[in-house]
Each structure stands twice: as C-alpha cells, then as structure tokens.
Amino acid sequence: MKKYLILYYSKTGNSKFIAEKLSKELGCDSKKIIPVIDSLAVLFLLSLMKTGIPTNISKKEIENYSEVIIVGPVWGGLLISPLRNTLKKCIRASKNIHFAVTCETKDEEKNNKYGYAKVLNKAKGLGAKFVQTTEAFSTSLVNVDNKAWSPKRSEKIKITEENFNAVLKSRLSDFAIKIKSFEEQQINFSGNKH
Numbered sequence: 757m758k759k760y761l762i763l764y765y766s767k768t769g770n771s772k773f774i775a776e777k778l779s780k781e782l783g784c785d786s787k788k789i790i791p792v793i794d795s796l797a798v799l800f801l802l803s804l805m806k807t808g809i810p811t812n813i814s815k816k817e818i819e820n821y822s823e824v825i826i827v828g829p830v831w832g833g834l835l836i837s838p839l840r841n842t843l844k845k846c847i848r849a850s851k852n853i854h855f856a857v858t859c860e861t862k863d864e865e866k867n868n869k870y871g872y873a874k875v876l877n878k879a880k881g882l883g884a885k886f887v888q889t890t891e892a893f894s895t896s897l898v899n900v901d902n903k904a905w906s907p908k909r910s911e912k913i914k915i916t917e918e919n920f921n922a923v924l925k926s927r928l929s930d931f932a933i934k935i936k937s938f939e940e941q942q943i944n945f946s947g948n949k950h
C-alpha cells in the first residue's frame with residue numbers, strides 16, 4: 757500500500773499549486789477532485805446547504821493509500837461541497853486525513869466570519885478521530901496590499917512560482933513535517949505496545 761495520496765479541488769489554481777508543491781515534498785501522488793457539476797454557483801449553494809457533491813474520486817482508490825491529504829479553497833467561510841464529499845469518503849475508508857485550505861484571509865482574521873478557522877474546525881468535527889493535521893495557506897502571505905478578503909473584492913490573488921516566498925515555503929514544509937511526524941508517532945505508539 758502506498759503511503760500518501762493528495763486530493764485537491766481548485767478553481768483558480770492556488771490549491772493546485774500548494775497540492776503540487778506538497779506532492780513534491782512528500783514524494784507522493786496527487787489527484788484533482790472533479791465534481792459532477794463544476795459550477796461555482798451550484799457548488800456554493802451546496803456548500804451553504806452543508807451537502808457534499810459526488811466527484812471523480814472513489815472510495816476504492818483511496819483504499820490503496822494509508823493516509824490522505826485534502827487541499828482546497830475557502831468560499832464564504834464554508835467547508836466547500838467537493839471537500840465535504842471527499843472527507844466523508846476518506847472517513848468511510850477509515851483513512852487518516854490531513855486537511856489544508858487555501859484562502860485570502862490573514863492569520864489574524866482566521867476567526868472572522870470569512871476566516872479559515874471555522875472551516876478547519878468543521879473538517880475536524882466531521883472527521884472526528886480521522887483528521888490528524890490541519891493547515892491554512894493564505895494568499896495574504898504573498899499579498900502586498902494587505903487588504904482582507906471581503907465578498908466585495910473581486911480580484912483574485914494567485915500563488916505563483918514568482919511569489920512563492922520564504923513564509924509560504926516554510927509553512928508548506930512545516931505542514932509536511934507535521935504529516936510525517938504523525939506517521940512516526942503511530943510507529944512509536946505501535947512499537948511501544950509490544
């Protein structure tokens with residue numbers, strides 16, 4: 757069985773960028789989550805209704821891996837529908853999950869209405885004992901104008917090779933370390949049992 761699988765949903769490329777960097781760092785497979793309907797309006801509505809949407813990811817393929825890393829954006833301070841569906845599939849497959857979001861709100865605003873804290877907590881609540889690690893990658897870390905995300909702001913900041921700075925790099929490698937150290941804890945724990 758392979759160790760890690762990264763599953764990501766991405767509309768404008770930020771989550772794809774982070775997922776691909778992480779896949780290099782962990783040396784593992786990554787796959788894009790494709791919902792059966794990929795319209796922002798439909799997905800947003802389903803996210804508001806706390807409903808998962810069916811996707812191209814099957815429980816069977818998840819079963820080939822021992823841990824899954826899920827990456828995707830925050831929309832309207834919600835756990836978005838394709839991520840909810842993927843989380844549930846991983847839980848049904850009894851897989852340990854590491855869950856990360858990309859977003860625009862800053863760390864200082866993480867507890868606000870549109871902040872990422874609520875979304876990470878939702879994932880933890882849904883995943884019960886399976887969600888082991890969470891992380892957020894905010895575009896504010898590369899954003900120079902320092903304005904918070906609001907529904908009125910239309911321009912979207914993209915994380916690119918050019919602005920993938922030291923702060924984001926170290927957050928990514930810290931996340932990879934947390935993921936790997938979870939595995940080590942498991943080994944130590946089962947080792948201590950004998």
Ligand SMILES: Cc1cc2nc3c(=O)[nH]c(=O)nc-3n(C[C@H](O)[C@H](O)[C@H](O)COP(=O)(O)O)c2cc1C
Pocket residue numbers: 765766767768769770771772796828829830831832833834858859860861869870871872895905912913
């Ligand atoms: C419809 C929509 C709603 C969004 N809502 C939020 C939000 O509530 N909080 C936030 O921090 N960012 C929000 N954002 C910004 C995205 O989370 C951010 O740009 C993310 O990195 C996009 O990921 P992607 O490029 O992988 O699609 C929103 C973006 C869109 C398009």
